[in-house]
Amino acid sequence: MSRIVYLNGEWLPEEEAKVSIFDRGYVFADAIYEVTCVLDGKLLDYDGHAARLKRSTKAIGIAMPTDDDTLLALHREIAARNDMTEGLIYLQVSRGNPGDRDFMFEKNMTPTFSMFTQKKNVLGAATGKNGITVVTVEDLRWGRCDIKTVQLLYPSLAKMEAHEKGADDAWMVKDGFITEQTSATAYIVTADDVVVTRPLSREILPGITRATALEIAARNGFKVEERAFTVEEAKAAKEAFYTSASNFVTPVTAIDGHKIGDGKPGEISLKLRDLYIADRRANAI
Numbered sequence: 001m002s003r004i005v006y007l008n009g010e011w012l013p014e015e016e017a018k019v020s021i022f023d024r025g026y027v028f029a030d031a032i033y034e035v036t037c038v039l040d041g042k043l044l045d046y047d048g049h050a051a052r053l054k055r056s057t058k059a060i061g062i063a064m065p066t067d068d069d070t071l072l073a074l075h076r077e078i079a080a081r082n083d084m085t086e087g088l089i090y091l092q093v094s095r096g097n098p099g100d101r102d103f104m105f106e107k108n109m110t111p112t113f114s115m116f117t118q119k120k121n122v123l124g125a126a127t128g129k130n131g132i133t134v135v136t137v138e139d140l141r142w143g144r145c146d147i148k149t150v151q152l153l154y155p156s157l158a159k160m161e162a163h164e165k166g167a168d169d170a171w172m173v174k175d176g177f178i179t180e181q182t183s184a185t186a187y188i189v190t191a192d193d194v195v196v197t198r199p200l201s202r203e204i205l206p207g208i209t210r211a212t213a214l215e216i217a218a219r220n221g222f223k224v225e226e227r228a229f230t231v232e233e234a235k236a237a238k239e240a241f242y243t244s245a246s247n248f249v250t251p252v253t254a255i256d257g258h259k260i261g262d263g264k265p266g267e268i269s270l271k272l273r274d275l276y277i278a279d280r281r282a283n284a285i
Contacts, residue, residue, distance in 0.1 A: 004081040006074060006115040011081065014116065023112050025094025027101050029151045031112075032056040033092040036075060037122055037245045041085040042284035043075055045245065048208035053091070056148045057111075062095050065113035072285075078115050087119040088246055092150065122246060128273060131241075131251030131265040132168035136231055137161060139172035139179045139203075146202045155182035169242075171255065177228040179203050181242045185210040186252075188229055189239035189268050199226040209243040209276075216275050222268065231255070239266025241273075248280075249273035 007017045025031035034053045037044040050071060057064055066074070075089055096109040137158045142151060159182050162170040171186050172179045179198060180186050185207040187197045195217055200206050218224050234240060240252035240260045249272045251265035260266075 003117055004078070005117075006078055006113075008113055017114070019094075019112055019114070020097040022100055023094055023097045024105065024109075025092065025112060025150060028103075029149060029153075030060070030062075030105075031092055031094035031150045032060070032062060032148055033090065033150050034148065035245050036089045036091070038079050038084055038087050038089060038117075039123060039281060039284060041079065043072075043079075043089075044280045044284050045208045045212055046072065046075065046285055048211060049245070052148060052206065052208060053093070057093055059144075059147045060095075060149070061107065062093055062111055063108060065093055065111045074115060078117055082117045082119070084117050084119050086122060087117060088122070089115060089117055091115045094150075120246070122248070123277070125247065125250075127168070127250050128248065129265065129270070131253040131269075133166075133254040133257075134169050134171045134181065134252055135162050135165050135167045135256050136173050136178075137170045139174040141172070144202055145179070145204055146200070146206055148205060152183075158182045167254075171231075171234070173231055174203065176230050178231060178234055180205065181244075184242040184244035184247065186234075187241050187243070188234050188237035189241075189266060191238050192223075193238070193268060194223040194225050195268065195272075196225045196227060196229055198228050207243060209245050209248065212280065213243045213249055213272060213276055216279050217272055220275055222272070235260070237261070239269050241266070241269040243276075249276050 003014045004011055005014050005017045034049045036049045092114050094112040096111050141154050158170040170182050178186050189195055214224055235255050235258045238261050243249050251269040253263050
């Protein structure tokens with residue numbers, strides 16, 4: 001049975017959902033997206049994702065396609081229509097269809113608004129306990145990485161490069177410092193148990209899971225520093241991990257073939273994962 005998707009006010013079988021070839025999301029990657037996790041049939045960190053959606057659309061001048069209450073209702077309905085109690089909801093808002101390809105666009109266009117589900121075992125993923133390996137690649141993305149656009153070609157190519165090198169993913173590097181993982185926030189744990197991640201700027205996405213994980217870490221007595229760190233410091237770290245909506249807190253066990261610590265998921269990484277899951281489950285809506 002195919003999924004039921006949402007497109008511009010309609011619920012449709014995925015085979016019947018169609019978007020114009022002139023849509024600016026298709027032609028210019030002129031679109032914003034969000035991914036929200038569903039666990040136990042409830043939405044995790046929803047308020048943060050909804051707020052970032054509004055911030056990103058405003059940043060590039062795309063009109064929000066619906067109001068706050070309707071947006072929440074749509075998230076709940078698409079999960080229910082697809083009988084999804086665990087997985088992800090993908091949402092995309094493009095500037096819309098101008099009727100032809102043109103670099104210039106009219107202001108206040110009617111956006112194209114779509115949503116679909118992806119059933120996934122997010123809680124029991126093997127990587128959560130076993131960790132992943134990463135390689136480093138140069139960060140060649142555009143200058144506004146803080147806006148969650150669908151311009152994901154470079155992260156996609158970086159992930160492919162990592163797999164070709166025998167790793168699971170890539171950490172991107174700019175001027176010798178780690179910026180972030182291809183689609184996640186990167187962290188290290190120093191020898192004296194300080195959790196370190198890069199501060200917010202235009203060079204990284206303001207991760208929703210990042211914000212929650214840092215708050216939970218501080219609340220539970222972990223030392224946290226928001227500062228840049230080098231590839232060399234990362235390789236010498238006691239632990240490394242990453243956060244994202246679909247992977248929560250996940251250990252990193254090697255960088256460029258170099259073992260982090262003893263090459264096994266670290267104690268702090270695993271503890272933060274457990275704390276994050278428990279906290280978000282308790283606060284899901």
